Amino acid sequence: MRLVLLGPPGAGKGTQASIIAQRYEVSHISTGDMLREQVKKKTKLGQEAASFMNAGQLVPDKVILDMVRNRLKRKDSEKGFLFDGFPRTVPQAESLNAMLEKAGKPLDAVILLDVKDDFLVNRLTLRRNCPECGSIYHMESKPGRVPGYCDNDGAALVQREDDNEKVVRQRLQVYHEQTAPLVDFYRKTGQLSEVDASQEVARISLTVDRLLEKKAKK
Ligand code: AMP
Numbered sequence: 001m002r003l004v005l006l007g008p009p010g011a012g013k014g015t016q017a018s019i020i021a022q023r024y025e026v027s028h029i030s031t032g033d034m035l036r037e038q039v040k041k042k043t044k045l046g047q048e049a050a051s052f053m054n055a056g057q058l059v060p061d062k063v064i065l066d067m068v069r070n071r072l073k074r075k076d077s078e079k080g081f082l083f084d085g086f087p088r089t090v091p092q093a094e095s096l097n098a099m100l101e102k103a104g105k106p107l108d109a110v111i112l113l114d115v116k117d118d119f120l121v122n123r124l125t126l127r128r129n130c131p132e133c134g135s136i137y138h139m140e141s142k143p144g145r146v147p148g149y150c151d152n153d154g155a156a157l158v159q160r161e162d163d164n165e166k167v168v169r170q171r172l173q174v175y176h177e178q179t180a181p182l183v184d185f186y187r188k189t190g191q192l193s194e195v196d197a198s199q200e201v202a203r204i205s206l207t208v209d210r211l212l213e214k215k216a217k218k
Pocket of ligand 1 (some may be wrong): 009031032033060086087088171215
């Protein structure tokens with residue numbers, strides 16, 4: 001199964017991607033996670049990317065496409081993959097199509113997790129992450145058994161640098177300008193399925209699951 005999860009920041013792409021990747025045994029490829037890893041390691045790429053990320057802007061297409069091309073060469077992507085946060089521009093989507101066509105492995109589905117902006121500002125500014133295992137929390141709806149600490153490994157939760165309100169609003173604007181055109185792009189190819197992502201995690205997951213089962217049967 002080869003999938004793309006599309007949607008604004010905070011729509012729940014990361015959460016749903018982890019669930020789908022486990023259930024269908026495909027590689028979860030998050031360009032945001034890959035970039036944050038580079039930032040943490042203080043590599044040249046990471047230092048370049050951080051200035052874009054902290055300003056709520058997109059990292060240039062070429063940087064992202066080189067990273068994805070290399071990632072797809074890894075053996076674990078042969079069993080299938082799920083892109084989370086990629087593609088984010090029409091040129092990225094076109095390059096991805098070209099890459100996959102060349103390999104004779106087109107996408108099976110693109111799932112749009114759709115939510116209104118007001119909802120997202122709350123979700124993102126109250127979001128917290130485990131620095132050890134990457135699990136995602138929310139200070140009101142999912143604070144952890146001991147609030148502020150990860151249920152899996154006890155690590156103190158942290159807030160992503162780009163989850164403050166000013167940067168969140170900028171990221172949403174960038175989404176509408178540069179990423180939302182992908183909705184039409186994939187609608188035209190007949191690959192798009194839309195899911196209401198303002199519902200709770202389990203319900204979204206169920207809807208996505210039914211959708212993927214239908215696709216698998218085709
Ligand atoms: P995410 O974790 O997907 O919200 O990504 C965090 C930040 O990483 C974004 O706001 C961008 O600055 C950058 N980023 C992640 N994926 C991409 C992409 N496909 N294209 C451009 N920038 C990206």
